[in-house]
Amino acid sequence: MKIAMIGTGYVGLVSGVCFSDFGHDVVCVDKDPAKIDMLESGQVPIYEPGLEDLMAKNVAAGRLSFTQNLKYAVKDAQAIFIAVGTPTRRGDGHADLTYVFAAAEEIADSLEDYAVVITKSTVPVGTNRKVKQLIQKAHPGLDFDVASNPEFLREGAAIDDFMRPDRVVVGVQNERAADIMAEIYRPLFLRDFPIVTTDLESAEMIKYAANAFLATKITFINEIAALCERVGADVKQVSKGIGLDGRIGNKFLHAGPGYGGSCFPKDTKALARIGQEAGMPMQITETVITVNDETKRRMVDKIIDLCDGSVSGKTIAVLGVTFKPNTDDMRDAPSLTIVPALIGGGAKVRVVDPQGLNEGEALLPGAHWVEDAYKAAQNADAVVILTEWNEFRALDLKRLARRMETARMADLRNIYSPKDAKKAGFVAYCAIGRRGFG
């Protein structure tokens, strides 16, 4: 099968590389010349474990190539995936579909023979029908179908998620398109990963419902954690106690500084907007958005409390600024709320992150970047663990505490325990949803 992948970001590049590994012929397109230059020279513009090797293998096998020329990529393709960004539109929370529609128009201009145009980007219900109308209008008489194929991969584990998905969701209008989609995903089908085939609208809704549900689960445990702090319970024990209930499940029950990333914040906002426009407000999702914003802000208060009521003039070492480990993605990361608030409060902030520098430097003006946690902690007044990179999971706490001016820790990922911190010489320690000291 010849496939064109429009957009080589976190989703498009991983999908394109994995489809080529299935044995398909894939041409990946991006309008960003810098990205295509890097890809053509064998470099991966994003940090995603395993991607560079898998890409090199399939380029060498002649199944994978990159271009800026959409027309060339689309010309002989039987399947054209749209995997461009759908960020939050300024002002109203709606998903910005400018890139999707622009890609659809270019596809309409370039297509000659029958193909399925598949939207992989996360798009509001009704978008695939609009893509279809747009192509029909731009290229009357063209024989084509549209399909919705939302993506569920997680950054940091994207290849494994793509190769071993819990399910593949495909929304189609007829069997012709369903057969092409089945052909594309056949290698997974043979390995018994379920393909859920639906109509277009249901496939579009599945993606938003899944992300809003997961964001709700995280926000629920974060709110329980805040209550645990008030009433003297330990959220780690509570998570374990409820997560062992098969109806609840133990995933997404780790309390933390609030969700961030390229999907949950924008997709919850977009779902809320879809609800408002349909006259069916998504009250739970709207509350989740508010509570998550409050959670991030509460982290700032926690750090200020830890520093005896003020961070002014204090040096704070922040460990981890990407929205989660194993990615360089900074989009809507809690650090973007917390670090500027600390700097605004008069703190000198040092940050360290294994992959965050490229994206993060411009986003966190005034922060000083250092190479490792121990350098960051030198003469500092507090250490804040914000992203649970492996590098921060097994720190030598004694060594860290010894270097600090005042050994205080805000453990916003609950990696360590009050006991560990006390034994290492910390004079103050706070975590999420459990007792600290100092």
Ligand code: NAD
């Ligand atoms: P991204 O911003 O990393 O990548 C988008 C790419 O598309 C960019 O490189 C951009 O240059 C390119 N592009 C835009 N318009 C183009 C055009 N007309 N022609 C060619 N290239 C074009 O975005 P992403 O994180 O990969 O997300 C893409 C979509 O997938 C979004 O809708 C997102 O919600 C969804 N999604 C993302 C994730 C994730 O973890 N990042 C997971 C599941 C779904």
